[in-house]
Amino acid sequence: MRRGGIQIGSTAVSAIVAALVGMPAASAGKPDAHPGAGDPVYDNLYKRFDPVRFDAGDIAGARQPLEWASRNARETAVQHSARLRLARLLMEQGDADGALALTKVRDTDGFASEYEELKGDLLLAQGDRDGARRAYQAALDTLPRGSGYTRLLSMKRDNLGPEPKS
Secondary structure (H helix, E strand, C coil), X not given: CEECCEECCHHHHHHHHHHHHCCCHHHCCCCCCCCCCCCHHHHHHHHHCCHHHHHCCCHHHHCHHHHHHHHHCCCHHHHHHHHHHHHHHHHHCCCHHHHHHHCCCCCCXXXXXXXXXXXXXXXXXXXXXXXXXXXXXXXXXXXXXXXXXXXXXXXXXXXXXXXXXX
16 A cells, blocks of 8 residues: 555565564564563554554554554663654644654654654645755754765755755
């Protein structure tokens, strides 16, 4: 199924959940296959995730495990990954304001560039090209040196045209 230019299917979605709980994508869908098996937080995330909801177009139902993980996962990396994915789902549903609210995080714990890029995407979707340009620049500024992602972020920023003169 395609939603807003993004391919959404149970295989891709299983891989996302696998990444969230830290298991190999090939193990997705197999009971007790994730490294956190036996841990209530990860077991709950894994069991609550239903890739069939994505295939059926039930994005609202599919977002529940991401909401849960963004609040309950012990590792901040899992919380941030779930929060960023949830914001992208809200954006797909047309809730740019809700998604933008999810980018307002005090401690980004190594995810600053991802939050700024998402903020740029959301601002651009709302028609705020200048705000998007600033967010993409902030994302570039917080990338680690030598990141392969620099070219993509630069392209997003540069596609917005020159910065307006004050």
